[in-house]
Amino acid sequence: MEAGSERDQALQDDQWRLVLLIKSLSNPEHPYHRTPHGNMQILQDGLQEQGADICQKFADWYKNHYSANRMKLVVLGSEPLDLLEQWVGELFADLQSKEPPQNHWDSGEPWLSDHLCTEIFAKKMEPGQFLYIMFPFLDEEQLYQSQPSQYISHLIKHKGRGSILVYIKAKGWAKKISASRITICPGCTFFTVSVGLTEKGTEQYHEVVKVIFHYIAMIKERPPEQWIFDKIERQAEAKFRCQKKSSASDFTLDLASRMQRALPRKWLLSGDRLWRKFEPDAIKEAMSYLRADNFRIMVASPGYPGNWDSREERCGTKYKAQKIPEDFLSDIHKVLESSSKERISDLHMPHKTPFSKLAVRLTAQKAVASLGRYSKSIWLAMKLPFDQAKHHLARRRTFEDSNNKPFAEEKALWSTSTL
Structure with missing residues (x-):
């Protein structure tokens, strides 16, 4: 039951x-x-x-x-x-060990050649449209220190100037984007880019896919950069240290699952939540999986395209599956082989900022950092509700205008629960 x-x-x-x-x-x-x-x-x-x-x-x-x-x-x-x-x-104590080998499914692929270069249209029950681009990907079981997929996903889903999201939002095609590695089982991994589409974007989903491949081509032509990895490393450490306290059942289940992986015992608590080693060659190898012959597309919508002709047996979802049109695949190949001058000019990699190497010393009340002739104050306010402590971080910056008069800018940065 x-x-x-x-x-x-x-x-x-x-x-x-x-x-x-x-x-x-x-x-x-x-x-x-x-x-x-x-x-x-x-x-x-x-x-x-x-x-x-x-x-x-x-x-x-x-x-x-x-x-x-x-x-x-x-x-x-x-x-x-x-x-x-x-x-x-x-x-x-009486539980026997029969010494069977650990399961590892690397002798076969979850998607065969017939499953690749296909597009699937699925009918959703709930409102909202989504585009999924899915790639069979590098197995990162032994790459827990570097996790090259995190470098790639950070660039694809970043929200600053020159990003995929800023471009497709300006076109009215999308609302959000995410990218991540999904481990199916030992020896089997996918890398998925997910885009929350507008109705206009749903009809233009091929154009959205092209934009993403434009950005992939741009990442491929540049060698992996240390400062980007350092930024991801610091963000991961801050997120790990400021995460909410989980329930006892969630903690034990998560830890037992992590113990099944090839992790040193000293890293069982942090697992793959922290990044410890910059490996450019591993990033290049991971990028080699993002190819025009190694992906499939899914468009999930409650109304588009409307002509679903099949029904999944186990869950009853209406869908339509077909090969990606040859002319569109040809466009993807051209995008990946294009030069920087042929790509979308509004797309570019994140810029390195003076904040990327900024060392900030936090005390119980105030942290101060110097940025040349600018000054910045970061205030850390402690609140103590009955259940747990919360940190509220705000930033105050002082600049000079065109008349050399100082002015201040304040902004709330984040609020999070501590362990």
């Missing part, structure tokens, strides 16, 4: 429905094709078609996979450590 309820709830969520659709349009021999939710009816019907015994199937799975060397245990409690350790021994 619990699994069935979870499945029914997931089927009401557009994001899960889209995930199931992408899974169903993938290699049926790869684990990614399988559904993450099920119920007794699905189990019984599927096994009956195979002429298999459901109880025997469970017994075989237990025999082959239920092994101590594939498990990680996290215990969090207020009791003394000796007592917690005693409980663990009493409850888990």
Whole structure:
């Protein structure tokens, strides 16, 4: 009943429905094709078609996979450590290790050649239109120190002048953009660019895709830069140190999942939330996956294009799938091979600012930094509500106008909860 309820709830969520659709349009021999939710009816019907015994199937799975060397245990409690350790021994000491190898799916691809260079139109239940550009990507399991995908996603989703977002918003095509690596399973990773489209942008989705590939071409032609990595590193550290305190169940689940990865024990708490090493060659290798023959597109909308001709069996989502038109693919190839003079002139990389190497010393009340003839004050106000402390950071800058008269500018920077 619990699994069935979870499945029914997931089927009401557009994001899960889209995930199931992408899974169903993938290699049926790869684990990614399988559904993450099920119920007794699905189990019984599927096994009956195979002429298999459901109880025997469970017994075989237990025999082959239920092994101590594939498990990680996290215990969090207020009791003394000796007592917690005693409980663990009493409850888990008899668990056998059958020494099966760790699962790693690098012998097959989730998307075959027939799945690439395709575009999928999916009908959403909720308002709003989205464009997804998905690339099979570099496996970063052993690249936890450098995480090259974070360098790429930082540039694609940045919101400053010359960015993709500023350009497509000015055109009236989009409202937001994000980019991230998605690890499906060990040995299988995607890199996805997601764009929140307007109705006008939905009809012009090919133009939005071209803009993104223009920016990808621009990133590729420049060697990876240390200052960009340093900026990402500092932002990640600040976010990690100022994150909200999670619940006990979320903390233990997250930590146990992280223990399954090839991380040194000293980095289990931070995991891949921090960046520790700049590896230009790894970034270049990661960029090599963003090619015109290695992606697929999904446009999700409640009304566009309207002529969906198929229905996904597991979630009932209406969709239409087809090969990307050859003329459009040819345009993408031309964009990736173009010179800087042939690209969109309004697009450019982020500029290095004097703030990128600014060292700010925070005290309990005030931090002061000097920027040449300008001065800047940063005030850190502490509030102590009944549950946890919050930090409110504001900035005050003093400039000189054309008549050499000083004037001040104040801006609230952020407010966040501490651990």
